[in-house]
Amino acid sequence: MAEIKDNIYGYTTTEIAELLLTGDVKKYRIDQLFDWLFQKHENNLDDMSNLPKSFRTKLAETYDFSLPHIINQVESSDKSIKYLLELVDGEKIEMVLMPTDRKTTLCLSSQVGCSRNCTFCATGKLGLTRNLTTAEMIGQIVLAMKLLKPEVLTNIVFMGMGEPFDNYDNLVKTLQILADTDGLCFSPRRTTVSTSGIAPMIRQFADSGVKAKLAISLNAAIEDKRCELMPVNKLYSLQQLKSAISHYLAYNKYKVTFEYVLIKDFNMGKEDLKALIKFTGDLSCKINLIPWNRVEGLDYQSPTQEEVDEFRTAIMRVNKAVTMRQSRGDDIGAACGQLAYQNYINKG
Numbered sequence: 001m002a003e004i005k006d007n008i009y010g011y012t013t014t015e016i017a018e019l020l021l022t023g024d025v026k027k028y029r030i031d032q033l034f035d036w037l038f039q040k041h042e043n044n045l046d047d048m049s050n051l052p053k054s055f056r057t058k059l060a061e062t063y064d065f066s067l068p069h070i071i072n073q074v075e076s077s078d079k080s081i082k083y084l085l086e087l088v089d090g091e092k093i094e095m096v097l098m099p100t101d102r103k104t105t106l107c108l109s110s111q112v113g114c115s116r117n118c119t120f121c122a123t124g125k126l127g128l129t130r131n132l133t134t135a136e137m138i139g140q141i142v143l144a145m146k147l148l149k150p151e152v153l154t155n156i157v158f159m160g161m162g163e164p165f166d167n168y169d170n171l172v173k174t175l176q177i178l179a180d181t182d183g184l185c186f187s188p189r190r191t192t193v194s195t196s197g198i199a200p201m202i203r204q205f206a207d208s209g210v211k212a213k214l215a216i217s218l219n220a221a222i223e224d225k226r227c228e229l230m231p232v233n234k235l236y237s238l239q240q241l242k243s244a245i246s247h248y249l250a251y252n253k254y255k256v257t258f259e260y261v262l263i264k265d266f267n268m269g270k271e272d273l274k275a276l277i278k279f280t281g282d283l284s285c286k287i288n289l290i291p292w293n294r295v296e297g298l299d300y301q302s303p304t305q306e307e308v309d310e311f312r313t314a315i316m317r318v319n320k321a322v323t324m325r326q327s328r329g330d331d332i333g334a335a336c337g338q339l340a341y342q343n344y345i346n347k348g
């Protein structure tokens, strides 16, 4: 059986330096390697032309330099591209690149499937297979940066398949490599972790000192309704969630974003609005409204444009920073809650 090598993208730059710095390999060679891996986004050792052959041979013998493998892709009419990626063990995940005039955002996955079973989410229907490694998350980012050239990636959201805080240690290490000036040198200000609301992990994250913006998939501010949509609310109530968010805000200068999927005849009534305003009113936050995207097999209905406008206007009356996320990638199953291996023409 072939020996399984550790993937180089799973190490921090400090760890790589500790592993490679020997009498034969000088510090400037390590810096050159970082430049290839994290600035030039080159993972082919043969192309790392300024590294000596002997060093490259040693690296190839010891480490795996592979990135997740694209086995299919589909482009939306709005130019979003959804990629189906195969991992080293044959498991599959999805990532989405979403370009607009001003920015290009990568939505990456943190798990194969997800155990949280939110009723509106296609990924939740898959159940959890396993966590992604740090190398598999960094791999998606490097792959996206490579694919985009000469354009640059401007924003990263951990909002694909999986609950990032259920993969906490690997997530934190990924964020460290991402922000590291010798690593991918990507601003925490442009990095967002989206969670279903795992209150104790939000607290732990705030205490860790690792920086990233936080998005909370809220979707209802009434306990019963949120429990119906998101079983995680049975474990961590809205009150516990709010307390954890306040803790995060005490340690971070960034506003939190509340994602609110608008579902017709479910969470768009007057009492829903009142509860949303009460829950968010005293927090430093933005509210992102997302009209429900149809998902095959799920019974929820999309609201009309008129209903969406009415809800939005009502919130804006209380001066909240409200944004509306258009259903980017809706026609390719790449919009919020839709990532579940759908819509590829030739499935890998």
Ligand code: SF4
Pocket: 114, 115, 116, 117, 118, 121, 122, 123, 124, 125, 160, 161, 162, 163, 195, 196, 217, 337
């Ligand atoms: S919305 Fe997020 S946390 Fe909930 S099931 Fe889907 S992927 Fe998991």
